[in-house]
Amino acid sequence: MNKVSIIMPIYNVAAQLERAIQSALNQTYPNIEIILVNDGSTDESGSICDTYQQQDIRIKVIHQPNAGSGYARNAGMDVATGEYIYFADPDDYFDINLIEETVKIAEKVTADMVVFGYCNEVIQKNGQVTTMEHLPQLKGAFTQEKFRDQFRNHYAVSPYALWNKLYRHEFLLQHQCRFTNQKVGQDALFNQVVQRSVKKVYFHQKAYYHYVSMEGSAVNRYRKERFTYEYTIANQFEQWMMCWNKEQDYKDLIYREYWGALYLELSNLSWKDSPLTSRQKTARIAELMRNEAVYEAVNGIRLEEESNAFIKRLLQLLRKKQYDGALRLMHFRVVVGKNFQRSFRWLKNKFTNENGVNSINGNGR
Structure with missing residues (x-):
């Protein structure tokens, strides 16, 4: 049974971290290692990582000075021993069968990369959760030539995200796929390098990952670069x-x-x-x-x-x-x-709650 390395870069996410780690530990696929890279956190994230490491031998913890999520992922890859690599974010969570089902696909078709769906969950200030499912437009196995011809359909749904993809470790090493020190967009640059040379891709139309965000939590500030x-x-x-x-x-x-x-x-x-x-x-x-x-x-x-x-x-x-x-x-x-x-969101919720349907959009969802 091939091993899967789940790599998680961590920086000041103590409130959400345990849920993310637990979703990795709960995987139905037994042969995993969970690499937690504490990237210079100043909150309790580092100690949470150490506590989990003491409780489960599958967990490895790396503590390093803050260098950014890209370099944190590189540090995880440097110690990864799995045949497959999966990147997860510490403020999200994923279904217990993600690894088992995607590895089964990767092994069956010898895929360099498996792409799957995800759910975008927005937690509003009143506690209500709005969920939208995103699935790949493509389905099944694609050779290099077919992938290039159908690339437009892949590009349409989160081509640069890390957490909706499983990567074959040997392929990443062979093509020297690494993260740069660019503060924004390291995931895009990484996936561009991967997908440029990928020989076989499998698109699985099922959502496993839950991308979580809080309404109004985005830090919108001026960046000179x-x-x-x-x-x-x-x-x-x-x-x-x-x-x-x-x-x-x-x-x-x-x-x-x-x-x-x-x-x-x-x-x-x-x-x-x-x-x-x-x-x-x-x-x-x-x-x-x-x-x-x-x-x-x-x-x-x-x-x-x-x-x-x-x-x-x-x-x-x-x-x-x-x-x-x-x-x-x-x-x-x-x-x-x-x-x-x-x-608009308040008005839509008001119509939905009072009438039982979403009168603005004209449907019951």
Whole structure:
């Protein structure tokens, strides 16, 4: 029976950590090792890891100075002895049969990577939980050539997430798949390296992982290097498509990657802690629009195929070089949009509770 190494980077998540560790310990697949990498936590996370290590010999604990989740995962891979690697986050949880069922698939078809579904769970401030299931659009085993031809369907559902994938350890070693020290987007860069060379992938349309977030818990703050991080991901994606000779087939996806980098920078500049003046923000967007790849993406996206009215208007303003208008629109989205979403959610819940159906959406779910 092949061993599976479950690697969990940990930083200041004491409140949720025990649930995550317990979901690993409860796996129905017996041959596992659980590698907990305490990445310089300043809360009780480190001691919780040590306590569990004393209780179960399957648990290994690494304590290291804070270096980021990417390097924490690298530290876990350095000591991993399993034939398969699974990455889990310490503030989520997963079903008890995740490892057993995905390993069975991987062994049956000799897959380098197994992709499966997950549930996005949002805990609202009133304690109510909203759950949305996300499943792969593809199904079954895909050879390298077939995977490349059908890549668009894979790209549509969380291609960069770590926790909805099981990886063959030998493949990761053979292709030197490691995490960088980039503070944001290490998971994307890692998965780009993996998927560029993967020879066989299996898509399993079943959800095992529970991605948990608290309403309003996201830390939205200005990051000076945000665009650089996202541009690096977009540029590596383009190089990946060129390596496959698919840059023309997936030109629209390349555009979306570069557009995503600019979009997130517009959002980044809209946070209230941004130190830039309005004039400096406008100059920043003008500078980025002079980048050939970004300019081509903004002007290459087909507006008639864009269903989001906000995105369409934003692109129109940028094409007309109305950068101050684009920034004002994004600021409205960031500041006012949150309040609108809260009001809409309250109204939807009110209609659902009073009428027994969701009258706004027109269905009973």
